[in-house]
Amino acid sequence: GDSVTQTEGPVTLSEGTSLTVNCSYETKQYPTLFWYVQYPGEGPQLLFKVPKANEKGSNRGFEATYNKEATSFHLQKASVQESDSAVYYCALGDNSGTYQRFGTGTKLQVVP
Amino acid sequence: GPKVLQIPSHQIIDMGQMVTLNCDPVSNHLYFYWYKQILGQQMEFLVNFYNGKVMEKSKLFKDQFSVERPDGSYFTLKIQPTALEDSAVYFCASSLGLGGRDAEQFFGPGTRLTVL
Numbered sequence: 763g764d765s766v767t768q769t770e771g772p773v774t775l776s777e778g779t780s781l782t783v784n785c786s787y788e789t790k791q792y793p794t795l796f797w798y799v800q801y802p803g804e805g806p807q808l809l810f811k812v813p814k815a816n817e818k819g820s821n822r823g824f825e826a827t828y829n830k831e832a833t834s835f836h837l838q839k840a841s842v843q844e845s846d847s848a849v850y851y852c853a854l855g856d857n858s859g860t861y862q863r864f865g866t867g868t869k870l871q872v873v874p
Numbered sequence: 875g876p877k878v879l880q881i882p883s884h885q886i887i888d889m890g891q892m893v894t895l896n897c898d899p900v901s902n903h904l905y906f907y908w909y910k911q912i913l914g915q916q917m918e919f920l921v922n923f924y925n926g927k928v929m930e931k932s933k934l935f936k937d938q939f940s941v942e943r944p945d946g947s948y949f950t951l952k953i954q955p956t957a958l959e960d961s962a963v964y965f966c967a968s969s970l971g972l973g974g975r976d977a978e979q980f981f982g983p984g985t986r987l988t989v990l
Contacts, residue, residue: 794974805878805965805981806917813975849916855977862969862977867916 764789768852768865775842775872783837783868785826785852795819795828795835796853796862806851809837842872876900880966880982881948888990892954895985897966899949906949907967907979908941910934917965923949924972953987961989 768785775781787793794813798806810819815830824839837850852865879898887893899906908920921931923941938957943949949968953960963986967979 791973794977796978798979800917805967805983806979807981808978811975811978851917853979855975856973862972862979864917864919869916 764791764793764854764856764863766852766854766863766865768850769868771849771867771869773868773870775870777844777872777874778841781837781839781842781846781870783850783852783870785835785837785865787833787835787852787854787863789854789856791856793854793856795826796855797824797826797835797837798851798853798864800849800851800867802848806849809850842870844872844874846870847872876903876980878966878968878980878982880964880985882985883983884986884988886988886990887956889958890955892952893956893987895951895953895964895966895987896948897950897968897982899966899968900970900980903968903970903980905929905969905972906941906943907969908951909965909967911963911965911984913962920951920964956987956989958989961987963987 765788796811797809799809800806810821812819812828818827849867851867855862881896906923911917940952963984966982969979970976
């Protein structure tokens with residue numbers, strides 16, 4: 763079945779450093795890939811989604827490229843800020859009729 | 875953007891009692907979900923629901939749990955009886971579809987359930 767594996771957290775970074783959260787997926791279909799962000803005390807919200815292979819999604823300085831060959835969708839940001847502290851979930855939505863699969867989430871803490 | 879509402883925001887009950895968590899999903903959405911998040915941990919899938927039926931559930935969805943959406947009203951999660959380990963934040967979500975772009979889920983703010 764479909765599955766998503768992402769970097770185990772927590773990840774602690776200093777402000778201004780770069781971020782990479784790895785996400786790998788398994789599916790027999792042609793999925794749409796998502797990154798969600800959950801800020802403390804809130805429900806998750808969509809960061810961005812990418813429906814097509816080899817395309818890039820981006821929002822708020824975060825970006826990820828849908829790499830079909832490597833079955834990866836790593837989240838990156840060049841320079842993190844304290845306000846980026848949150849839990850990040852990678853998710854896969856394929857077209858076979860099964861529900862969207864979420865990764866286990868990666869907690870990011872950015873310190874001054 | 876579209877909003878999912880959850881009522882109440884916080885519920886405190888005694889162990890063994892019944893509790894119903896209510897979710898008002900996005901109006902044109904067809905698929906509904908519940909997730910459980912224990913304090914300090916990541917969110918975990920419980921169940922998804924479509925056309926009046928449970929489509930898929932995880933091992934966390936115990937026999938004491940049930941879901942329904944009578945007559946297009948609230949989508950509810952009922953726990954009867956409750957146990958101490960049910961204390962958590964429960965998130966409701968809805969989506970237009972199940973695959974591709976339509977699989978984007980919109981989440982509510984959560985209901986914090988405390989079982990004493």
